[in-house]
Amino acid sequence: MNKTIYIVDDDENVLRALKWLFESMNFEVKTYSNAKTFLEQYNPDHTGCLITDVRMPDMDGLELFERLKRQNSLLKVIIITAYGDIPMAVKAIKAGAIDFITKPINESDLLKLIKKCLEHYPNLTTNAMSKYELLTEKELQALDLIWTNSSIKL
Structure with missing residues (x-):
C-alpha cells in the first residue's frame, strides 16, 4: 500500500513549508492548491494522510472530506484552518x-x-495478510477465478 502525505491548501506558502518539512523527514508528499485537482x-x-485547509475556493476541506468518505477512501484526515470555530471542529471530529x-x-x-495517521496502516496490511494466509487452496482458486473473470463485477 502506498502511504503518502497529501496536502490541499490554497495558500502556496503553506504548501511549500509543509512539503519541505515532510520531505526533509523522508515522507512522500503530494501538494494540491485546490480540492478539485x-x-x-x-x-x-x-x-x-490528508492535510486539508477548511476555507478554499470552489470546495472547502470539509466537503472534500465528505466526498472521500463516500468513496470509502482509506486516507486519514487532518483539518487545518485559520478561521476555525468550535462547531466546525466538532463536525470534523x-x-x-x-x-x-x-x-x-x-x-x-x-x-x-502525522505519526498517528500513519500508525493505522501497518495493522491494515498485517490483518489482510493474516486473513489471506488462512485461506484454503479451494478458496484461493475461487479468489483467482473471481479476479480473472471479467464478467464478474465487484
Missing part, C-alpha cells in the same frame, strides 16, 4: 477526522498527528 488525481486505493488544528501550525504537534 486533488480529487481528479487521487487514487482511492492509496493510503496515507465527529465525521472521523484525526484532528482539527488552527494556523499557525505547530510543527511538532503536526508531526505527532
